[in-house]
Amino acid sequence: MRHVDPRRRVPRTDALLADPALAAAAGTLGRDRVKAAIVRAQQRARAGELTPEQVRDAALADLPALTPRAVLNATGVVLHTNLGRAPLPAAAVDALVAAAGNTDVELDLRTGRRARRGREALDALAAAVPDAPAVHVVNNGAAALVLAATALAADREIVVSRGELVEIGDGFRLPDLLESTGARLREVGTTNRTALADYAAAVGPRTGFVLKVHPSNFRVTGFTSAVPVADLATLGVPVVADIGSGLLAPDPLLPDEPDAATTLRAGAHLVTASGDKLLGGPQAGLLLGAADLVERLRRHPLARALRVDKLTLAALAATLHAPTTPTREALHAEPGALRARTERLRDRLGEDGCKAEVVPSAAVVGGGGAPGVELDSWALSLPERYAEPLRTGAPPILGRVLHGRLLLDLRCVPADADPDVRAAILRVGA
Numbered sequence: 001m002r003h004v005d006p007r008r009r010v011p012r013t014d015a016l017l018a019d020p021a022l023a024a025a026a027g028t029l030g031r032d033r034v035k036a037a038i039v040r041a042q043q044r045a046r047a048g049e050l051t052p053e054q055v056r057d058a059a060l061a062d063l064p065a066l067t068p069r070a071v072l073n074a075t076g077v078v079l080h081t082n083l084g085r086a087p088l089p090a091a092a093v094d095a096l097v098a099a100a101g102n103t104d105v106e107l108d109l110r111t112g113r114r115a116r117r118g119r120e121a122l123d124a125l126a127a128a129v130p131d132a133p134a135v136h137v138v139n140n141g142a143a144a145l146v147l148a149a150t151a152l153a154a155d156r157e158i159v160v161s162r163g164e165l166v167e168i169g170d171g172f173r174l175p176d177l178l179e180s181t182g183a184r185l186r187e188v189g190t191t192n193r194t195a196l197a198d199y200a201a202a203v204g205p206r207t208g209f210v211l212k213v214h215p216s217n218f219r220v221t222g223f224t225s226a227v228p229v230a231d232l233a234t235l236g237v238p239v240v241a242d243i244g245s246g247l248l249a250p251d252p253l254l255p256d257e258p259d260a261a262t263t264l265r266a267g268a269h270l271v272t273a274s275g276d277k278l279l280g281g282p283q284a285g286l287l288l289g290a291a292d293l294v295e296r297l298r299r300h301p302l303a304r305a306l307r308v309d310k311l312t313l314a315a316l317a318a319t320l321h322a323p324t325t326p327t328r329e330a331l332h333a334e335p336g337a338l339r340a341r342t343e344r345l346r347d348r349l350g351e352d353g354c355k356a357e358v359v360p361s362a363a364v365v366g367g368g369g370a371p372g373v374e375l376d377s378w379a380l381s382l383p384e385r386y387a388e389p390l391r392t393g394a395p396p397i398l399g400r401v402l403h404g405r406l407l408l409d410l411r412c413v414p415a416d417a418d419p420d421v422r423a424a425i426l427r428v429g430a
Contacts, residue, residue: 009052010042010045010046010052010055011042011052011055011056013035013038013039013042016038016055016056016059017031017034017035017038019056021056021060022034022038022056022059022060025060025063028066029063029064029066033063033064034059034063037059037060037062037063038055038059040059040062041054041055041056041058041059041062042055044058045058068084069395069396070395070396071083071395071396071397071398072395072396072397072398072413072417072420072421073087073398073412073413074379074397074398074399074407074408074409074410074412074413074421075398075399075400075409075412076361076362076363076364076375076377076379076400076407076409076411076412077363077364077365077366077412078327078330078331078363078364078365078366078367078375078411078412079276079277079278079327079365079366079367079368079369080366080367080398080412081366081367081368083398084276085276085277085283085366085367086276086277086279086280086281086282086325086326086327086367087280087326087327087412088280088281088282088315088318088319088325088326089280089318089319089322089324089325089326091318091319091321091322092281092282092314092315092316092318092319092322093315094318095314095315095317095318096311096314096315098314099310099311099313099314099315100311103310103314105117105118105310105313117307117313118137118308118310118313118317120313120317121137121313121314121316121317121320122135122136122137124316124317124320124321125137125286125288125316125320127320128248128249128320129248129249129260129261129264129288130261131260131261131264131265132260132264132271132288132289133289133290133291133294134288134289134290134291134293134294134295135286135287135288135294136287136294136297136298136303137275137284137285137286137287137308137312137313137316138284138285138287138303138306138307138308139283139284139285139306139307139308139312140274140283140284140285141242141244141246141272141273141274141275141285141286142168142172142177142285143285143306144242144272144273144285144286144287145177145178145240145242145272145285146177146178146180146181146302146306147285147287147297147300147302147303147306148209148240148270148272148287148297149178149181149183149208150181150182150183150300150302151296151297151300151302152208152209152238152240152293152296152297153181153183153208153209154181154182154183154208155182155183156183156184156206156207156208157183157184157185157186157202157204157206157207157208158178158183158184158185158186158207158208158209158210158211159186159188159199159202159203159207159209159210159211159237160178160185160186160187160188160210160211160212160213161187161188161189161194161198161199161212161213161226161227162187162188162189162190162191162194163189163190163191163192163193163194163215163220163224163226164211164212164213164214164215164226165185165187165213166213166215168368174213178211183208184206186202186207188201188202191220192220192222192223192224192225193223193224193225194225194226194227195225195227196227196231196232196234199227199232199235200235203235203236203237207237208238209237209238209239209240209269209270210232210235210237210238210239210240211239211240211241211242212227212229212232212239212240212241212242212268213241213242213244214241214242214243214244214245214257214258215371219371219372228266229241229263229266229267229268230266230267232267233266233267233268233269234267238269238270238290238293239267239268239269239270240268240269240270240271240272241258241263241268241270241271241272242271242272242273243258243259243260243263243271243272243273244258244273244274244277244368244369245257245273245274245277245278245365245367245368245369245370246273246274246275246276246277246278246279246281246286247259247260247273247278247279247369248260248261248279249261249262250262251278251331253331253332253373254278254365254369254370254373256370256373257278257369257370257373260273260286260288264288264289268289269289269290269293270287270288270289270290270293270294271286271287271288271289272285272286272287273285273286273288274286275316275319276367277327277367277368277369278327278331278365278367278369279319279320279325279327280319280325280326280327280328281315281316281319281320281325282311282312282315282316282319283312284308284312284316285306326412326414330411330412331365331375333375333377333411335375335376335377335378338377338378338409338410338411339358339378341410341415341418342358342378342379342380342410343358344418345380345410345418345421345422346358346380348422349422349425349426352426353429354425354426354429356380356381356382356425357380357381358378358379358380358381359378359379359381359407360376360377360378360379361377361378361379361407361409362374362375362376362377363375363376363377363409363411375411377409377411378409378410379399379407379408379409379410380407380408380410381405381406381407382405382406382408382425383405383406384401384404384405384406386406386425386428386429387399387401387406389427389428390406390424390425390428393424393427393428395417395420395424397421397424408421
């Protein structure tokens, strides 16, 4: 029998392009890119590096992964910064799709004339915080503070407690951020204690505003004192309060977390916050406060550079209109229901021969909010070796490793994704 050179069995390019998986990739990445990956895999097969049967999978593996990838968050961290913080409610996802085309973002369809940009989102934000005489939105929380400092305190002083000069993540520090605007920081008090008299002694003709920063990603305990907004409001100068996490109204679950409504009622002239934390919406910087101050910020030239796009406005409006959000549902998930759900998953895995345990878990808020607050929860416990293949699988499932075990806390995993979690675990254990 004549020997057949295996290189003659290398699949043809047109046959591979017709393969469903490669055809789908071509629809997303473009035919030329997929064809180039196929040719590279064919060349490897002809060089003897691959068998002809491996060409298809090698071509698929050579294609760039679409990013970002959807991830199932089983870490027990509700607002996980590395996972994009707040997952959007379904209504906001639908709004993003609708806003991907042409929209009426700056057009009044009734009159056919130009209209206020993002009016629906701004109206929804104003309705959510009636204590705010005016509102504005920029592209993130740091941008909100930068705009306030630039518009109100460039070449002037910002009076701030030393204990509130925080690092906000990835090496970015609040003093550097504020000084980049041309403002000068007038630091008062000490790291652990600041009194109203310290602020009063520093306020003068050069004061742009007094800044109150909520240290949302750490706690200082022991011999400490800080000055509340209500007392700062007696100093006769504007008070800007950076509450950070975007809580618009009080939440009994988070009694120590400042909210916009209460802070404004206490006398803050301007409140800044993030939209992608406890609000549960898209990344955005919220500005709420006195009408004259908000208008100064809105009309400042820098505001144009910090303007949010139509997608953010659409998602923000939908989030504010939504009756609830995935963030709120995860925060308020009932521990007993989480335990029952986790036990059902354990039992289903056991039926397929995969042994897992259900153990108590302590979930946290995350995202630089409510430090020290722990949420009673439950987790599925698996051997640590499951961590990497689950993290790199499809869909990626991220848990946390503790004492040699992988813990999967379902608090932030949609209930309809439980079958996907089960299937992924069984693939790893097979």
